[in-house]
Amino acid sequence: MIDVLTNRWTLRALGVIAMGRAFLRYTNPRRKRSGRAQTAFYERTWREAAEQLGGTCVALGSEICQINVGNQRTRVVHNVCAIDDPVTLAVLHDKPITHRILQDVGVPVPRHCVFTTKSVAKAAAFLRDLGGDCVVKPAGGTGGGRGVTTGIRTRWQLSRAAAAAAVYADELLIEEQVEGENYRLLYLDGELVDAFVRRRPAVVGDGRSTVAKLVHEHNEQRLKSGTAISQVLLTIDLDMRRTLAKQGLSLRSVPEAGKQVVLKTAINENSGADNSTATHLLCRSIVEDGARAVRALGSRFAGIDLVTRDPALPLAETGGVVIEVNGTPNLYYHYNKSDGVYPAAIEVLKRVLRDIPSSPPEERRVKYPSPVERAAVATVN
Numbered sequence: 001m002i003d004v005l006t007n008r009w010t011l012r013a014l015g016v017i018a019m020g021r022a023f024l025r026y027t028n029p030r031r032k033r034s035g036r037a038q039t040a041f042y043e044r045t046w047r048e049a050a051e052q053l054g055g056t057c058v059a060l061g062s063e064i065c066q067i068n069v070g071n072q073r074t075r076v077v078h079n080v081c082a083i084d085d086p087v088t089l090a091v092l093h094d095k096p097i098t099h100r101i102l103q104d105v106g107v108p109v110p111r112h113c114v115f116t117t118k119s120v121a122k123a124a125a126f127l128r129d130l131g132g133d134c135v136v137k138p139a140g141g142t143g144g145g146r147g148v149t150t151g152i153r154t155r156w157q158l159s160r161a162a163a164a165a166a167v168y169a170d171e172l173l174i175e176e177q178v179e180g181e182n183y184r185l186l187y188l189d190g191e192l193v194d195a196f197v198r199r200r201p202a203v204v205g206d207g208r209s210t211v212a213k214l215v216h217e218h219n220e221q222r223l224k225s226g227t228a229i230s231q232v233l234l235t236i237d238l239d240m241r242r243t244l245a246k247q248g249l250s251l252r253s254v255p256e257a258g259k260q261v262v263l264k265t266a267i268n269e270n271s272g273a274d275n276s277t278a279t280h281l282l283c284r285s286i287v288e289d290g291a292r293a294v295r296a297l298g299s300r301f302a303g304i305d306l307v308t309r310d311p312a313l314p315l316a317e318t319g320g321v322v323i324e325v326n327g328t329p330n331l332y333y334h335y336n337k338s339d340g341v342y343p344a345a346i347e348v349l350k351r352v353l354r355d356i357p358s359s360p361p362e363e364r365r366v367k368y369p370s371p372v373e374r375a376a377v378a379t380v381n
Helices: 008-027 029-052 086-092 095-104 120-130 155-165 211-224 238-246 284-297 344-355 371-380
Strands: 056-061 064-069 072-077 112-115 134-138 149-152 172-176 181-188 191-198 202-204 260-262 275-277 301-308 321-326
Touching: 008 029, 008 155, 029 056, 029 064, 029 211, 029 344, 064 344, 072 344, 086 095, 086 284, 095 112, 095 284, 095 321, 112 120, 120 134, 120 155, 120 172, 134 155, 149 155, 149 238, 155 172, 155 238, 181 284, 181 344, 191 284, 191 344, 202 211, 284 301, 284 321
Parallel strands: none
Antiparallel strands: 056 064, 064 072, 112 172, 134 149, 134 172, 181 191, 181 301, 191 275, 202 260, 301 321
16 A cells, blocks of 8 residues: 555645645635725724824835824834834744744743655654644744644644645644643733633534535625624635544534534634633733743744643643744734723834834934945046
């Protein structure tokens, strides 16, 4: 029997299928409509933040907005602002590098292994030695749960998950899947400013509809509401299929009336109502772990994702881990939690504008020679 993990043609075929599915999702008109609603949310959020500070926000095009407050100016695009430098963001977008830095300062991260589609055998050995559920994801350059598959237990599942992740990155990551609730901690200049618990997206059965139909109907509700329910649509992907399978279900299953069906283990596509403030639930040790993480990474504004069974106890006691640090944290859920709003855009904008010098002194400006002056010097030499 041919081992699918060493058969490059099988992996290539899986990759072509995954690429085709990703392309169809990307070109889906309903998803484009959802994307426009997300863009409108960010433009509105930054505009309101600028107005709160006595300024203006102008859409420049290509989803870029310019914010003017007094004689200060900055630009933003979606959830990206100018508070952190490009090199810091590059580090944060590389999950293996982030894991290494966190390990060096004693912040717990999941056991993991870096691999590619040409070295899937490494991931297979990791999966075998771990003996439990694993997560496969792109090692960098993505967000929003794209290419993430949970509940990996077999070599065949690993192959399919690797092909799905490889659509988004050449380097891949397989991690131990740690059990517990998922928390987002938002840090601004080393201080914890907001935190919420993130529950998995789910639908409720009606005794007549298949899971696939329930997902479709829920997505229709999301589309009609703009971003009132969620900023994105639910994606039928490998993570959804694996999460359903762990409950003994498939997309064709018809759940009984009132039965809650968890759709995904990756929580990025949940709704605002699935999240609630958790700042008061976190023990001092967890808050300090997060602060140590952002200091080590050099980030001023970051969202830390961690998993723990009990936020009132240190991560070391519960087996909890930091699974990711986001250098361009999503602002949506801070404004759409089930129990309140944290005005993240206003707070970060205060810090960004404070750092922008107004009318720099003439003596600080560097005088560069003009082309004519450079030509004259070259002639003399």
